[in-house]
Amino acid sequence: xxxxxxxxxxxxxHPKFQALHRKKTFFxxxxxxxxxxxxxxLPIGAAYFQELFKIKVWGVINxxxxxxxxxxxxxxxxxxxxxxxx
Numbered sequence: 001x002x003x004x005x006x007x008x009x010x011x012x013x014h015p016k017f018q019a020l021h022r023k024k025t026f027f028x029x030x031x032x033x034x035x036x037x038x039x040x041x042l043p044i045g046a047a048y049f050q051e052l053f054k055i056k057v058w059g060v061i062n063x064x065x066x067x068x069x070x071x072x073x074x075x076x077x078x079x080x081x082x083x084x085x086x
Contacts, residue, residue: 039071041067042067042068042071045064046064
């Protein structure tokens with residue numbers, strides 16, 4: 001259980017906590033930028049970089065199919081984690 005006598009203001013002003021918070025914020029913003037770029041690579045790549053997406057990876061599997069499968073898998077994972085799929 002939580003301790004009601006914790007001095008949250010002191011924790012917030014502690015230099016180690018502030019450094020950790022800065023690192024966390026920097027990491028999360030970087031992750032968000034990477035995720036947005038990766039998310040929009042499928043439609044942009046399919047429209048403007050068709051030759052890249054036609055590169056065969058294994059048999060009939062190409063780069064475009066891998067991107068599409070990854071996007072679909074991420075949506076399924078998000079739905080399961082949010083509880084909309086049980």
